[in-house]
Amino acid sequence: MLPPPRLSELSRAELEALLAELFGEVATLKQVVGEQREEIARLKGLKGRPNIKPSGMDKGTEPARPAKPEKRRGRGKVTPQVSIEDQVVATVAPSGSRFKGHEPFLVQDLVIAVRAICYQRERWVTPDGRTILAPLPEGVDGHFGPELRRFVLMQYHQGQSTLPWLTALLRSMGVSISKRQLQRLLTDKKDDFVTEAQDVLRAGLETSRWVSVDDTGARHAGKNGFCTQIGNDWFTWFGTRSSKSRLNFLDLLRAGHTDYALDDAAYAYMRDHGLPAALIDRLAARPETRFADQAAWLGHLDRLGFSALAVTPDPVRIATEGALWGSIRAHQFLCDAVVVSDDAGQFVIGRHALCWVHAERLVHKLDTFTDQHRAAQTLVRGLIWDFYADLKVYQVDPGKRQARALRARFDRIFRRRTGFATLDRLLARLHANKAELLMVLDRPEIPLHTNGSENDIRCQVTRRKVSAGTRSEIGRDCRDAFLGLGKTCNKLGIAVWDYLGSRLRVAGHIIVQPLDHYVRGRTRFA
Numbered sequence: 001m002l003p004p005p006r007l008s009e010l011s012r013a014e015l016e017a018l019l020a021e022l023f024g025e026v027a028t029l030k031q032v033v034g035e036q037r038e039e040i041a042r043l044k045g046l047k048g049r050p051n052i053k054p055s056g057m058d059k060g061t062e063p064a065r066p067a068k069p070e071k072r073r074g075r076g077k078v079t080p081q082v083s084i085e086d087q088v089v090a091t092v093a094p095s096g097s098r099f100k101g102h103e104p105f106l107v108q109d110l111v112i113a114v115r116a117i118c119y120q121r122e123r124w125v126t127p128d129g130r131t132i133l134a135p136l137p138e139g140v141d142g143h144f145g146p147e148l149r150r151f152v153l154m155q156y157h158q159g160q161s162t163l164p165w166l167t168a169l170l171r172s173m174g175v176s177i178s179k180r181q182l183q184r185l186l187t188d189k190k191d192d193f194v195t196e197a198q199d200v201l202r203a204g205l206e207t208s209r210w211v212s213v214d215d216t217g218a219r220h221a222g223k224n225g226f227c228t229q230i231g232n233d234w235f236t237w238f239g240t241r242s243s244k245s246r247l248n249f250l251d252l253l254r255a256g257h258t259d260y261a262l263d264d265a266a267y268a269y270m271r272d273h274g275l276p277a278a279l280i281d282r283l284a285a286r287p288e289t290r291f292a293d294q295a296a297w298l299g300h301l302d303r304l305g306f307s308a309l310a311v312t313p314d315p316v317r318i319a320t321e322g323a324l325w326g327s328i329r330a331h332q333f334l335c336d337a338v339v340v341s342d343d344a345g346q347f348v349i350g351r352h353a354l355c356w357v358h359a360e361r362l363v364h365k366l367d368t369f370t371d372q373h374r375a376a377q378t379l380v381r382g383l384i385w386d387f388y389a390d391l392k393v394y395q396v397d398p399g400k401r402q403a404r405a406l407r408a409r410f411d412r413i414f415r416r417r418t419g420f421a422t423l424d425r426l427l428a429r430l431h432a433n434k435a436e437l438l439m440v441l442d443r444p445e446i447p448l449h450t451n452g453s454e455n456d457i458r459c460q461v462t463r464r465k466v467s468a469g470t471r472s473e474i475g476r477d478c479r480d481a482f483l484g485l486g487k488t489c490n491k492l493g494i495a496v497w498d499y500l501g502s503r504l505r506v507a508g509h510i511i512v513q514p515l516d517h518y519v520r521g522r523t524r525f526a
Helices: 011-046 146-158 163-172 179-187 191-207 244-254 264-272 277-285 294-303 315-330 356-364 373-398 399-412 419-432 450-466 472-492 496-503 516-526
Strands: 124-125 132-133 208-219 224-230 236-241 338-341 351-356
Touching: 146 163, 146 179, 146 496, 163 179, 163 277, 179 472, 191 236, 191 472, 191 516, 208 277, 208 450, 224 244, 224 450, 224 472, 236 244, 236 450, 236 472, 244 294, 244 315, 264 277, 264 315, 277 315, 294 315, 351 356, 356 373, 356 419, 373 399, 373 419, 450 472, 472 496, 472 516
Parallel strands: 208 338, 338 351
Antiparallel strands: 124 132, 208 224, 224 236
């Protein structure tokens, strides 16, 4: 498409259409060029993209353990988690033998059996014509029993199995079930689990001193989306949405609440993000400070003329982010907590700290072309590793004197000039993040990395590889809820099998309290 003689003659809509078309062409050309480069490299017999291994900074800076004499590691004592049944095995001994007791030999086994029970429910008709039907036993909800439902949920979510595989397994065991029935067991009447997962998030945001966050790609309804992880050492929560913007992250941090709030925290957020003072005063002059939902909030902005403003930054977006932050603080979420992230822009809110592993990885992945470049990279990486090791020591025994020394040392490392221009620009960029990288000096309890979040989110990546994506909203919410609840159970030391048995009221189940109670207890005294 040839441009007209003067682009200034085009209207805004025509310019936007032209720009969108050009962006599409550029994206197509980039894809073609990438494919051609790969084909040329293949024909020339060149190597593909370099496989850059993790730097290993976190493990490499662990203090050396005292040397101990090598000792062959044994299996350890076998302690089954169930009651042990004694069974005497007799043998025939020659006459004159003496009995010397028994020699124990422990064997663990598994009994898997399918039962089909037809409950003959008594039915009575009262003198006044009412029909009384005997209730089903506790835990029986539908034509599949609680043990079967527990097995299905455990295998699908914790075992990361697929629907066809699980259907084939149950049928081979003698269960008459279809894929549609199995799908209903996974999604129908699971609102209580989704609600409990949301309660876990609220408990974590109310009581935790820090949370780490991360996100990964997720498919839903045939479209690409994003799954966000929020958690710490005691809980994990997942939320899949179509966007990974800051608006989306702030919405997730409301933990199911739908209100918008204008308060001091909201106005401070708007000022920090460049909303003009005149617009903030326009909001503050009105008596309305709480809005029930998005429709009420957007209607309020429209009445104040925010929607008609075509300026940068977008006043509607900044005001909405501020009102979401006000709602979060109004519900007592993240009041004094630190958000630890990998420097993704949408996570930079409130008290924010950066992951040192991701920061060092930028230096580790830097392309070097000369011996001078490689020497400079090796020197800087060594300085960062030593500094990281001392940060770990500081976490164990913090002090004001050590903090001052570490801040000065940070400046010496990241303000140095190596002569390698790309590395120098990277060091200057990292130095600009000094406050977030050194948040640990003020809050020694926070982690120096987001390894916990990356470990948590692997189950979502595995689920995506195994089953691609979800189709319905309840399917998406169930996947996020069960994976998050499973991770939370593991962190709290609760067996997922016991947790499901308690929720589904399996006969003889262990009582497991709502998980948010355990989270509040752990985070409050952590």
